[in-house]
Amino acid sequence: MKKKLKEITSVQMGYSFRSRLEASEGGGVAVIQMKDLLDDNTVGCDDLVRINMEAMKEHHLAQRGDLVFRSRGHVTTAAVLLEDPGKAVVAAPLLRIRVTRPDKVLPEYLNWYISQRDAQIFLTSRAKGTVQKMISKQAIEELEVALPSLEKQKNIVELATLSAREQTLLHTLADKREQYISTILMQLAKGE
Amino acid sequence: MSSKIVQKDINNAAWAACDTFRGVVDPAQYKDYILVMLFVKYISDVWQDHYEAYQKQYGDDDARIRRKLERERFVLPQVLLTEKNDETGEETVLDEFPATYYSLYERRSAANIGELINIVLDHIEESNKSKLEGVFRNIDFNSEANLGRTKDRNKRLKTLLEDFNKPQLSMKPSLVSEDVIGNTYIYLIERFASDSGKKAGEFFTPLKVTELVAKLAGPKPGDRICDPACGSGGLLIQAAKEVARGARSAQERRNFALFGQESNGSTWALCRMNMFLHSFDSARVEWCDTLNSPLLVENDRLMKFNCVVANPPFSLDKWGAESAESDQYNRFWRGVPPKSKGDWAFISHMVETALEKQGRVAVVVPHGVLFRGAAEGRIRQKIIEENLLDAVIGLPGNLFPTTNIPVAILVFDRSREKGGAREDCKNVFFVDASREYVSGKNMNTLSEAHIGKIMATYTARAEEEKYAHVAEFAEIKENDFNLNIPRYVDTFEEEEEIDIDAVQVEIDDLEKELAEVRKQMAEKLQQIQR
Numbered sequence: 001m002k003k004k005l006k007e008i009t010s011v012q013m014g015y016s017f018r019s020r021l022e023a024s025e026g027g028g029v030a031v032i033q034m035k036d037l038l039d040d041n042t043v044g045c046d047d048l049v050r051i052n053m054e055a056m057k058e059h060h061l062a063q064r065g066d067l068v069f070r071s072r073g074h075v076t077t078a079a080v081l082l083e084d085p086g087k088a089v090v091a092a093p094l095l096r097i098r099v100t101r102p103d104k105v106l107p108e109y110l111n112w113y114i115s116q117r118d119a120q121i122f123l124t125s126r127a128k129g130t131v132q133k134m135i136s137k138q139a140i141e142e143l144e145v146a147l148p149s150l151e152k153q154k155n156i157v158e159l160a161t162l163s164a165r166e167q168t169l170l171h172t173l174a175d176k177r178e179q180y181i182s183t184i185l186m187q188l189a190k191g192e
Numbered sequence: 193m194s195s196k197i198v199q200k201d202i203n204n205a206a207w208a209a210c211d212t213f214r215g216v217v218d219p220a221q222y223k224d225y226i227l228v229m230l231f232v233k234y235i236s237d238v239w240q241d242h243y244e245a246y247q248k249q250y251g252d253d254d255a256r257i258r259r260k261l262e263r264e265r266f267v268l269p270q271v272l273l274t275e276k277n278d279e280t281g282e283e284t285v286l287d288e289f290p291a292t293y294y295s296l297y298e299r300r301s302a303a304n305i306g307e308l309i310n311i312v313l314d315h316i317e318e319s320n321k322s323k324l325e326g327v328f329r330n331i332d333f334n335s336e337a338n339l340g341r342t343k344d345r346n347k348r349l350k351t352l353l354e355d356f357n358k359p360q361l362s363m364k365p366s367l368v369s370e371d372v373i374g375n376t377y378i379y380l381i382e383r384f385a386s387d388s389g390k391k392a393g394e395f396f397t398p399l400k401v402t403e404l405v406a407k408l409a410g411p412k413p414g415d416r417i418c419d420p421a422c423g424s425g426g427l428l429i430q431a432a433k434e435v436a437r438g439a440r441s442a443q444e445r446r447n448f449a450l451f452g453q454e455s456n457g458s459t460w461a462l463c464r465m466n467m468f469l470h471s472f473d474s475a476r477v478e479w480c481d482t483l484n485s486p487l488l489v490e491n492d493r494l495m496k497f498n499c500v501v502a503n504p505p506f507s508l509d510k511w512g513a514e515s516a517e518s519d520q521y522n523r524f525w526r527g528v529p530p531k532s533k534g535d536w537a538f539i540s541h542m543v544e545t546a547l548e549k550q551g552r553v554a555v556v557v558p559h560g561v562l563f564r565g566a567a568e569g570r571i572r573q574k575i576i577e578e579n580l581l582d583a584v585i586g587l588p589g590n591l592f593p594t595t596n597i598p599v600a601i602l603v604f605d606r607s608r609e610k611g612g613a614r615e616d617c618k619n620v621f622f623v624d625a626s627r628e629y630v631s632g633k634n635m636n637t638l639s640e641a642h643i644g645k646i647m648a649t650y651t652a653r654a655e656e657e658k659y660a661h662v663a664e665f666a667e668i669k670e671n672d673f674n675l676n677i678p679r680y681v682d683t684f685e686e687e688e689e690i691d692i693d694a695v696q697v698e699i700d701d702l703e704k705e706l707a708e709v710r711k712q713m714a715e716k717l718q719q720i721q722r
Binding site: 152155156158159162163165166169170172173176177179180183184 | 690692695696698699702703705706709710712713716717719720
């Protein structure tokens with residue numbers, strides 16, 4: 001089964017701050033910015049900037065399970081909020097994608113799907129701008145998502161996570177082995 | 193009482209005035225128009241201010257006030273425009289007005305406004321010959337080549353005059369201090385430098401670098417200070433401020449003499465105006481090429497100074513090596529630098545113009561000066577053997593609008609000569625300050641704290657790991673008089689001691705986890721494919 005993204009989620013533009021963010025330690029609202037999206041496509045909630053902000057509209061707030069989509073630049077993937085960020089707002093130009101049909105789709109699955117080849121081809125074809133690529137809210141809403149059963153989605157997410165972990169391990173292992181060998185060789189060269 | 197005018201407003205208003213020219217005229221050119229206009233506006237405001245003060249005292253006795261004003265720092269004369277009747281030979285007066293900005297503003301719609309501005313500039317220059325001679329020589333407000341055809345030119349000049357009539361740009365001394373005006377001047381010069389890139393940036397050294405150079409040169413009250421490549425004069429002004437900072441009395445604050453030489457005519461004019469705006473009227477700034485025809489001479493000898501500072505053009509090509517051998521002042525006796533790189537020529541000149549046994553020299557140089565061989569290497573060796581080099585300070589890259597190469601400052605101290613006060617000091621102090629800067633969009637800068645740290649380290653002259661090193665003569669000799677900073681200051685991050693056994697354990701753990709992950713994956717795959 002295939003569904004358009006807008007049939008299973010609601011997409012919301014990030015809140016656009018008019019000026020530079022004035023960070024304040026005890027601020028009541030956390031802000032999710034581009035830099036908080038980690039390489040493994042999750043949102044890092046540890047270093048969110050906190051600000052003082054009144055008149056916060058409910059629809060700007062993010063919650064666990066939301067996706068945060070990178071709408072500008074060469075990377076057009078999303079990151080998923082695995083933990084509860086507390087009272088947090090998504091900053092423009094990021095888009096917030098919230099699953100409205102949890103019976104049809106898992107957020108983690110959707111997050112994985114967006115980063116796959118099919119979705120990326122679609123998004124690239126809808127991108128606007130010459131220097132700075134930009135994906136509009138309308139464009140991402142039109143994305144068609146393949147929806148297997150929830151059970152299958154769960155398996156896909158699990159396997160994808162394992163595969164990512166495998167990649168990380170392989171890289172670290174390569175680095176460590178390189179470090180190990182070069183140290184041994186240096187000792188040998190110096191005759192220690 | 194008008195409210196106090198702040199620096200930022202003036203700066204912004206002045207910068208906004210530049211919009212008239214932007215895009216139409218080349219920045220390297222329109223900067224002259226803007227800065228000249230700002231200058232004229234300032235002296236007109238000062239004049240007006242004093243006129244009003246005298247008016248209060250003497251009433252409307254114009255003649256008497258004018259007589260009084262003639263004893264001012266400068267004079268703004270009356271302009272008399274006449275026309276001679278060819279037949280009768282009779283002269284009729286067409287117009288008469290004081291040579292001020294305001295007269296021009298009133299006539300901003302005149303068909304010959306460009307000409308009128310030129311006439312006013314001419315009168316101002318004529319009446320203040322000793323201070324402003326030649327300052328307006330390079331500028332023509334009636335130039336079709338620069339400002340376009342008559343109709344466009346008139347429109348542009350009209351807008352320019354109107355821009356400067358803004359209340360923010362009222363520069364009466366009763367409202368703003370002359371420092372503010374001078375700062376605006378420097379601000380504009382700086383903006384032009386960064387805005388228009390390489391071409392217009394040549395005449396400018398960033399403020400923080402000049403500050404550091406001035407501090408390292410350490411001018412004191414009573415000193416004669418010289419910049420043989422002075423550009424728009426920022427370094428001289430900074431050196432003057434440095435004197436004031438160390439002074440104990442008001443008298444001492446003004447007790448110094450400034451000398452400069454600049455080879456670019458319009459930059460030289462800027463420098464004269466800049467000096468005037470900072471009330472250094474007595475500064476002597478010459479217009480000529482320092483290396484080939486030094487004009488700061490007395491009795492056929494080079495003038496000597498307590499302090500010589502400069503940011504000479506980096507590796508100047510064709511600086512005049514041909515005639516260096518037979519230099520009238522024998523400045524290049526240590527050797528003639530290569531003809532494609534004038535760095536050591538400037539340094540030689542500076543060292544030669546510093547007072548024997550006491551003069552100090554601080555100069556900004558590209559790193560090549562520290563290590564290049566051949567002729568430059570020989571000059572370097574000689575100067576080190578003479579015990580003149582006091583310090584080498586490496587700065588971060590990208591501090592200049594014109595280039596992104598890292599530069600260094602060399603400090604020479606002639607009190608280290610035989611018979612001087614610091615004769616016994618035989619070492620060279622190295623500071624590697626190249627890793628500390630405030631990174632900016634187009635350009636890096638140094639902060640107050642960075643300069644403070646460099647100065648504190650320099651004054652203490654003490655070893656500091658990864659930052660400063662005292663190199664004895666023997667050490668420099670061992671390095672073949674190569675001053676490349678990394679030879680003396682090791683800034684490599686200490687590599688963490690690698691514990692082979694621990695790494696082995698880590699590798700084992702990783703491999704175990706990898707095996708586990710792969711097993712899980714295999715199971716999962718089976719599950720899915722089933």
